[in-house]
Amino acid sequence: MTNKVCVVGAGSTKYGKLNESIIEIALSAAVDAINSAGITPKDIQAGYISNVFGVADRQVHMAPVIMSNLGIPNVPGLTIESACGSGSVMFREAYANVAAGFYDCVLALGVEKVTHTGTARSTTLFSYCSDFFYEGGNGASFPGLFASMARAYMTSHKASEEDLANVAVKNHENGLLNPKAHVRKKITVDDVLKSPVVADPLKLLDCCPFSDGASAVILCSEDFAKKSGRPYVEIIGSGRGASPAAVQGREDITTIPSTVAAAKQAYKMAGITPKDIDFAEVHDCFTIAEIIDIEDLGFFPKGKAARAVREGATRLTGDIPVNPSGGLKSKGHPIGATGVGQVVEVFDQFTGRADGREVKGAEIALTHNFGATGASAAVHIFKKVDRK
Amino acid sequence: MSETSASAKQQQSSREKFIASANKGKILANKCTKCGHLVLETVFFCEKCAANKFEPVELGGTGTVVTYTIQAVAPEGFEDAGSYAWVVFKVDNSQLRVSGFLGGIKKPADLPIGSKVKVNGFSPKYGLLIEKLAK
Numbered sequence: 138m139t140n141k142v143c144v145v146g147a148g149s150t151k152y153g154k155l156n157e158s159i160i161e162i163a164l165s166a167a168v169d170a171i172n173s174a175g176i177t178p179k180d181i182q183a184g185y186i187s188n189v190f191g192v193a194d195r196q197v198h199m200a201p202v203i204m205s206n207l208g209i210p211n212v213p214g215l216t217i218e219s220a221c222g223s224g225s226v227m228f229r230e231a232y233a234n235v236a237a238g239f240y241d242c243v244l245a246l247g248v249e250k251v252t253h254t255g256t257a258r259s260t261t262l263f264s265y266c267s268d269f270f271y272e273g274g275n276g277a278s279f280p281g282l283f284a285s286m287a288r289a290y291m292t293s294h295k296a297s298e299e300d301l302a303n304v305a306v307k308n309h310e311n312g313l314l315n316p317k318a319h320v321r322k323k324i325t326v327d328d329v330l331k332s333p334v335v336a337d338p339l340k341l342l343d344c345c346p347f348s349d350g351a352s353a354v355i356l357c358s359e360d361f362a363k364k365s366g367r368p369y370v371e372i373i374g375s376g377r378g379a380s381p382a383a384v385q386g387r388e389d390i391t392t393i394p395s396t397v398a399a400a401k402q403a404y405k406m407a408g409i410t411p412k413d414i415d416f417a418e419v420h421d422c423f424t425i426a427e428i429i430d431i432e433d434l435g436f437f438p439k440g441k442a443a444r445a446v447r448e449g450a451t452r453l454t455g456d457i458p459v460n461p462s463g464g465l466k467s468k469g470h471p472i473g474a475t476g477v478g479q480v481v482e483v484f485d486q487f488t489g490r491a492d493g494r495e496v497k498g499a500e501i502a503l504t505h506n507f508g509a510t511g512a513s514a515a516v517h518i519f520k521k522v523d524r525k
Numbered sequence: 526m527s528e529t530s531a532s533a534k535q536q537q538s539s540r541e542k543f544i545a546s547a548n549k550g551k552i553l554a555n556k557c558t559k560c561g562h563l564v565l566e567t568v569f570f571c572e573k574c575a576a577n578k579f580e581p582v583e584l585g586g587t588g589t590v591v592t593y594t595i596q597a598v599a600p601e602g603f604e605d606a607g608s609y610a611w612v613v614f615k616v617d618n619s620q621l622r623v624s625g626f627l628g629g630i631k632k633p634a635d636l637p638i639g640s641k642v643k644v645n646g647f648s649p650k651y652g653l654l655i656e657k658l659a660k
Binding site for chain 1: 540567591592593594595596597598599600601602603606609611613622623624625626632633638651652653
C-alpha cells in the first residue's frame with residue numbers, strides 16, 4: 138500500500154524562443170513552483186529533473202546544478218531522459234518516491250532549450266530519439282515517422298487530411314487563451330491544408346513547434362499538503378507503458394501500446410473509467426498523435442476519434458475537452474518540460490488559475506505524455522481537492 | 526597479433542552481419558532454436574520465450590509496403606538525397622517488418638500501400654536501401 142501523493146505548487150515559464158540559459162529557464166519555473174507551494178527550498182528533500190538536449194546548451198548532469206542554484210546543494214537530485222516523454226516519466230519517479238515514503242516533499246522540474254540550434258539541427262537532434270539504425274539513419278525525421286503513422290491510420294480508418302487539421306484548429310483555439318503558449322494564433326482548416334508539406338501527408342501546421350521552456354511542480358505527502366494551508370491536487374492514478382522502439386516493430390501502427398498499457402494501469406489504480414475523466418492533456422506532437430491518443434486512452438472507439446473531433450466533442454465546451462492548454466501544438470513542446478507542463482495545467486485548472494480557458498465543473502483530469510513515437514509513455518490521473 | 530585480437534577482428538557485430546546480408550539484397554533474421562519465433566539479427570533475446578540461442582536465417586529481401594512518408598524536409602545528411610520515401614515493409618514469408626530508404630518517390634501515387642519492394646543494399650549515408658518492384 139502506497140501513501141497518497143499531492144501536487145501543492147506549480148509554475149511554468151512561457152514556452153517559445155527564450156534567450157536565457159537552460160539553467161536560468163529551469164530556475165525561473167522552480168522559483169514559481171516553490172512560491173506557489175508557499176514553501177522554501179529547505180523543505181525540498183529531493184529534486185527530479187527531466188531534460189533531453191542539455192548538451193545543446195552545454196549543460197548535462199543538470200540536477201546538481203539546479204539544486205546548487207536553489208541554495209540546497211546538499212539535496213540529492215536526479216536527471217532523467219525519456220525523449221519527449223521525459224517530463225511524465227520523471228514525474229512518475231518523483232511520485233513513486235513520495236508514495237513509497239522516502240520523501241515528504243520533492244521538486245519535479247522539466248526543462249528544454251533547443252531553438253538556438255536552428256530548425257535543421259533541432260530536427261536532427263530529435264531524430265536521435267528514434268531507433269536510429271532503422272529510422273533516423275534511413276532518413277526518417279520525427280514528422281516523417283508520425284506521417285507514416287498518419288498514412289497507416291488514414292488508410293485503415295478512412296480519415297482525411299481535414300480530419301487531422303481539425304485537431305490543430307481546436308488546439309490553437311485553446312492556446313489563444315493561454316498567455317504562456319508558444320503559438321497564440323487562430324488558424325483555419327484551410328490554413329493547415331495550405332501550409333507547406335513537411336513529411337507527406339503531414340504539413341507544417343500539423344506539427345508542434347520546437348520550443349524552449351520549463352515547468353515545475355512540488356509533490357508532497359497528503360499530510361504535508363494539508364498542513365501547508367495551500368490549494369492542492371491529489372494524484373489518484375499513475376501508469377507506465379512501453380512499446381517497441383521502432384514503428385516497424387508494431388503489428389498495428391494505428392495504436393500506441395505504451396499509452397494503452399499506461400492508461401489501463403492508471404484507471405485501475407484510480408478505480409475509474411475513461412467516462413469519469415472531465416478533461417485531458419494529451420501528447421499532440423502531431424495532429425495524428427492526438428487522434429490516436431484519444432482512442433488509446435479510451436475516450437472514443439478505434440477509428441471514431443476523427444469524427445468526434447469534427448463534431449466538437451474535444452473542444453473546451455465539448456463532452457471531453459482535450460488539451461485546454463493548447464497542447465504541444467499551440468502551447469509548445471519543450472520536450473523535457475512537456476509532461477510536467479501538463480500537470481501544471483491540471484493544477485491551474487483545479488486551483489482557479491486557468492482564467493478564460495477553465496473547464497467548467499471539472500473534478501477529475503488525466504495527463505498523457507510519451508517519448509519518441511510512443512516507445513515510452515506515462516499516464517496520470519488527478520482529483521480536485523476542495524479545501525473547506 | 527594475439528589469438529584473442531585475431532578472433533575479435535573476425536567477429537562481426539550483429540549490425541555488421543545485418544548490413545552484410547542487406548548488401549546481398551537479403552534481410553538477416555534469427556530463428557529461436559527453442560520456439561521457432563523469428564526476430565531481426567539485431568535483437569538479442571527471443572521476444573516470445575526469452576531464449577537467446579538462435580540460428581541465422583537469411584530471408585529474401587522482398588516485401589510489401591505497410592506504410593511510408595515522403596520526406597519533403599530532409600534531416601541533415603539527406604539534403605542531397607532528392608525526393609525520397611522512408612518506408613516500412615513486411616518481409617515476404619515472415620511476420621517481420623523492416624524500414625528503409627527508397628529514393629525517387631515524389632508523390633503518393635508513386636507508391637501505393639501494398640506495393641512490392643526489395644532490399645537493394647546498405648549505404649553508410651542513407652542506410653538500408655530499398656527499391657520498388659514492377660507489378
